[in-house]
Amino acid sequence: MIETPYLLFLGDAPDQLAAKVAQGIKDWRPEYAVGQYRMEGCKADMGLPDLDLPAAKAAGCKTLVIGVANRGGIISPAWKEVLVTALEQGFDIASGLHNLLRDEPELVAIAREHGRSLHDVRVPSVQYPIANGVKRRGKRMLAVGTDCSVGKMYTALCMEKELRARGQKATFRATGQTGILITGNGVPLDAVIADFMAGSIEWLTPDNDADHWDLIEGQGSLFHVSYSGVTLALVHGGQPDALVLCHEPTRPHMRGLPGYKLPSLEDLRDVALRLAQVANPACKVVGVSVNTQHMSEDEAKAYLAQVEADLSLPATDPFRFGAAKLVDALDAI
Amino acid sequence: MIETPYLLFLGDAPDQLAAKVAQGIKDWRPEYAVGQYRMEGCKADMGLPDLDLPAAKAAGCKTLVIGVANRGGIISPAWKEVLVTALEQGFDIASGLHNLLRDEPELVAIAREHGRSLHDVRVPSVQYPIANGVKRRGKRMLAVGTDCSVGKMYTALCMEKELRARGQKATFRATGQTGILITGNGVPLDAVIADFMAGSIEWLTPDNDADHWDLIEGQGSLFHVSYSGVTLALVHGGQPDALVLCHEPTRPHMRGLPGYKLPSLEDLRDVALRLAQVANPACKVVGVSVNTQHMSEDEAKAYLAQVEADLSLPATDPFRFGAAKLVDALDAI
Numbered sequence: 001m002i003e004t005p006y007l008l009f010l011g012d013a014p015d016q017l018a019a020k021v022a023q024g025i026k027d028w029r030p031e032y033a034v035g036q037y038r039m040e041g042c043k044a045d046m047g048l049p050d051l052d053l054p055a056a057k058a059a060g061c062k063t064l065v066i067g068v069a070n071r072g073g074i075i076s077p078a079w080k081e082v083l084v085t086a087l088e089q090g091f092d093i094a095s096g097l098h099n100l101l102r103d104e105p106e107l108v109a110i111a112r113e114h115g116r117s118l119h120d121v122r123v124p125s126v127q128y129p130i131a132n133g134v135k136r137r138g139k140r141m142l143a144v145g146t147d148c149s150v151g152k153m154y155t156a157l158c159m160e161k162e163l164r165a166r167g168q169k170a171t172f173r174a175t176g177q178t179g180i181l182i183t184g185n186g187v188p189l190d191a192v193i194a195d196f197m198a199g200s201i202e203w204l205t206p207d208n209d210a211d212h213w214d215l216i217e218g219q220g221s222l223f224h225v226s227y228s229g230v231t232l233a234l235v236h237g238g239q240p241d242a243l244v245l246c247h248e249p250t251r252p253h254m255r256g257l258p259g260y261k262l263p264s265l266e267d268l269r270d271v272a273l274r275l276a277q278v279a280n281p282a283c284k285v286v287g288v289s290v291n292t293q294h295m296s297e298d299e300a301k302a303y304l305a306q307v308e309a310d311l312s313l314p315a316t317d318p319f320r321f322g323a324a325k326l327v328d329a330l331d332a333i
Numbered sequence: 334m335i336e337t338p339y340l341l342f343l344g345d346a347p348d349q350l351a352a353k354v355a356q357g358i359k360d361w362r363p364e365y366a367v368g369q370y371r372m373e374g375c376k377a378d379m380g381l382p383d384l385d386l387p388a389a390k391a392a393g394c395k396t397l398v399i400g401v402a403n404r405g406g407i408i409s410p411a412w413k414e415v416l417v418t419a420l421e422q423g424f425d426i427a428s429g430l431h432n433l434l435r436d437e438p439e440l441v442a443i444a445r446e447h448g449r450s451l452h453d454v455r456v457p458s459v460q461y462p463i464a465n466g467v468k469r470r471g472k473r474m475l476a477v478g479t480d481c482s483v484g485k486m487y488t489a490l491c492m493e494k495e496l497r498a499r500g501q502k503a504t505f506r507a508t509g510q511t512g513i514l515i516t517g518n519g520v521p522l523d524a525v526i527a528d529f530m531a532g533s534i535e536w537l538t539p540d541n542d543a544d545h546w547d548l549i550e551g552q553g554s555l556f557h558v559s560y561s562g563v564t565l566a567l568v569h570g571g572q573p574d575a576l577v578l579c580h581e582p583t584r585p586h587m588r589g590l591p592g593y594k595l596p597s598l599e600d601l602r603d604v605a606l607r608l609a610q611v612a613n614p615a616c617k618v619v620g621v622s623v624n625t626q627h628m629s630e631d632e633a634k635a636y637l638a639q640v641e642a643d644l645s646l647p648a649t650d651p652f653r654f655g656a657a658k659l660v661d662a663l664d665a666i
Contacts, residue, residue, distance in 0.1 A: 131559040133590045190528040194563045197527055222565070225612045226464040229566030230527045236558035257466045260611075271607060278593075279558045 002094045002119050002184040003062035005034045007053075007086075008046060011079050012039045013068040019044035021096060021178050022067025028157050028172075028182050034059050036067075037082065044068065053082075053089050063119070065181055066095040073098035083107060087116045094119035096177030121180040123191050124200070131198035131237050133279060138208030141330060142240035143218040143289065144272045146262045148227060148255045150248040151291035151319070152218035153179050155326075158289075158318035159244070160215045162327045169212040173204050175234065179217045189219050189230055197230065201237030213330060218246065222271055223263045224254055232275060239279045242330055243272055245313075248291040249303060265311060286329035288315035335427045335452050335517040336395035338367045340386075340419075341379060344412050345372045346401040352377035354429060354511050355400025361490050361505075361515050367392050369400075370415065377401065386415075386422050396452070398514055399428040406431035416440060420449045427452035429510030454513040456524050457533070464531035464570050466612060471541025474663060475573035476551040476622065477605045479595045481560060481588045483581040484624035484652070485551035486512050488659075491622075491651035492577070493548045495660045502545040506537050508567065512550045522552050522563055530563065534570030546663060551579065555604055556596045557587055565608060572612045575663055576605055578646075581624040582636060598644060619662035621648035 035051035174186025220227030292300035368384035507519025553560030625633035
């Protein structure tokens with residue numbers, strides 16, 4: 001568990017996109033995003049107060065979160081002085097970069113000296129169990145995609161926000177690095193050892209109140225040959241009551257796999273539901289979430305209407321048009 | 334790669350079953366099984382010459398393989414003297430036990446001193462790539478099961494033996510600890526990090542001669558909620574041309590999962606084929622391998638006839654009745 005609130009470190013980000021982790025935190029957990037720290041030449045801006053370390057401390061920040069990635073996902077030497085000083089001044093540090101904080105001897109030594117924690121959310125910090133398949137209380141929604149990176153995390157976050165706005169009990173459950181940095185906890189599923197994947201998702205989504213929804217961030221796709229095993233572990237470990245199909249209609253091929261076409265939404269519905277019913281025979285496909293960012297508003301609305309007609313399921317772009325339809329569908333089961 | 338041939342270490346095995354890894358090596362790679370080493374009180378016997386370490390050395394043995402498991406899968410203190418002496422006399426040691434050789438400081442020190450290798454086949458020794466899904470030359474068969482431990486390894490080994498007896502090119506590809514100790518190499522798939530599972534199977538079954546068959550050992554089951562992700566990584570990373578369905582008809586429930594029924598062979602056929610065709614649209618289900626060890630010969634034959642009638646596929650228990658039908662089916666595609 002990463003201590004909140006955060007000081008978002010934007011470093012020397014060359015553009016706004018390079019700071020997308022910080023953007024995710026600011027968009028989805030504004031209450032954690034107390035301020036930003038920008039170095040000379042930083043081109044990203046979250047619209048948050050620029051705080052130096054003492055000001056961030058005074059504002060209550062507990063953890064400096066590396067909210068920027070450079071090419072290669074490494075810890076830039078240019079950042080080192082700020083990171084060292086932050087540890088000395090009593091901040092923990094959290095990072096989702098490929099290059100781990102724990103592999104930087106200087107940071108490790110200073111963190112130890114000052115009793116601070118280094119959180120590398122790319123690697124698991126828990127010994128997960130083997131999944132036991134025992135039926136759990138509470139309800140769970142899993143976002144499943146036709147492909148990787150089609151908007152499964154945003155779908156789950158949008159649904160959590162809508163449920164909470166309606167006064168219902170809901171928890172977003174992060175299964176990837178960005179989601180973990182947004183919420184402060186979760187399972188970095190792609191780094192879990194094979195035998196423990198499904199068990200890690202059981203651990204992440206335990207028994208809960210009967211009227212509580214876990215909104216589980218999906219990973220990969222059952223149709224993506226590189227990562228499909230990770231996805232199936234989510235389908236079986238998550239024991240979902242509801243599946244939301246996620247899709248990005250403008251992809252020329254599966255992400256990173258030239259020559260592999262995307263499956264149809266009907267294919268995804270049939271295969272994901274059949275497999276999900278192994279763990280929960282009552283599981284239903286409740287709706288479709290379409291990432292329409294590369295479509296005009298008219299195109300998007302026409303596409304969504306077509307999906308609704310073809311699949312007889314509610315369809316929306318929850319980030320663009322709201323998640324109300326999807327949450328109505330959860331309420332109906 | 335573990336150097337062969339082997340001296341099979343049976344230790345103080347309390348019964349024959351405790352030495353099943355040694356039995357597997359002796360059954361499937363008799364040319365590697367030069368002799369056995371039994372301690373006082375050992376109740377297992379592979380019918381091999383009992384060799385002490387100098388005699389095994391003289392017979393050409395390169396590696397002492399721990400072919401026995403005790404309760405808990407630990408390296409027994411009682412074995413230590415033999416293991417230490419073996420290293421001193423120039424043997425490598427290989428083990429599939431949960432308790433790793435590398436975690437025994439005394440063995441590590443002596444191995445280093447004498448320039449010997451310790452092979453813990455429970456953990457990966459290779460940095461596997463992310464799967465790229467690129468079509469490979471050569472042909473691949475994957476054994477898929479209705480459940481775990483239904484005979485997938487024996488099915489693949491029986492088919493390799495039959496293909497080779499017919500003078501065809503074939504390689505058994507091990508994906509678990511016992512299979513790796515039998516053949517000297519493979520991928521311990523259940524210990525691979527999630528993101529690299531499918532890639533490890535691509536690595537294991539690379540481009541080959543057009544008329545060469547890789548016989549891939551299956552793991553888990555698409556219907557076993559604890560391990561299904563591991564299985565799907567095999568289906569997609571293996572890019573199989575042929576699937577053989579494996580089944581054990583007397584199971585009361587899925588292994589380790591009371592309350593979870595086994596799927597039907599028809600369910601397995603449909604789900605496995607749909608998923609396999611993502612990676613190889615030409616993939617076919619070619620036959621059924623039934624583990625009939627808990628049936629009389631008459632019961633077994635009647636059951637196999639029924640399966641053939643129901644599924645219109647050749648069905649055999651390849652260990653009991655031979656793998657000819659399954660290999661005929663491979664030849665037909």
